[in-house]
Amino acid sequence: EVFQEPEMLNLIKNTLEISIMRLFWGFWPPILLAICIFDILTPWYKKFCQTMVYIPYFFSWVIVYGIVFAFFSGNGLINSIMKDLGMGNVDFLTSKDAFRPLLIGSQVWKGVGWGTILYFAALTNVSPDLYDAAKVDGAGPLRRIMAITLPTMMPVITFQLIMSLGQILNNDFEQILMYYNAAVYDVADIIDTWVYRVGLGKMQYSLGQAVTMMKAVIGMVLIIGSNYVSNKVAGRGMW
DSSP states (O other), X not given: OGGGSTTHHHHHHHHHHHHHHHHHHHHHHHHHHHHHHHTOOOHHHHHHHHHHHHGGGGSOHHHHHHHHHHHHSTTSHHHHHHHHTTOOOOOGGGOHHHHHHHHHHHHXXXXXXXXXXXXXXXXXXXXXXXXXXXXXXXXXXXXHIIIIIXXXXXXXXXXXXXXXXXXXXXXXXXXHHHHOOGGGHHHHOOHHHHHIIIIIISOOHHHHHHHHHHHHHHHHHHHHHHHHHHHHHTSOOOO
């Protein structure tokens, strides 16, 4: 019955496309940010930077959307600047071309700092003597990152990648529910928002539960499969 829904193929397409974009643009920024902050030598400045990048994570999606709206709505700051420059007015929030970049960009901004925590935990286990020895041997910053920092982070990177692949059918439902509107349904409507409309709006609870169960099974299969591939290819996995 689920796959007989006329919009289901588009829902699956949107879900996968948004999830893959999230995975690509959201996976590596925490790694780079963790490396950059870890290399800061001044203790108080390092703690200050960590605190600053953690703060957006604690903003609700309502607050984040308010910030995005203030900048990118038809009367927002960006359009005011474009108007002063003699350019046309663009309502980015109702533009199909701009919706996903705004969605992914704000998600990365909100979560990149919090995503560094596990990587920081891994890097704290590295003995400073290793870096000192590498400097004595003439290794530059990039060489030290490639030879010491990244290998230390690889178990955490592998864990995060496997877990992210298992969540490929899940998106930040609250974020999309806040952001999307009738003008961008074609590119914004995903499985979770459909379950919300059908399961709660039309009170078809069993149908919504069936879709949720299907997603859970697919996620479990993806985690097991990606862990198997990781063990075979990289020699390490979650188990």
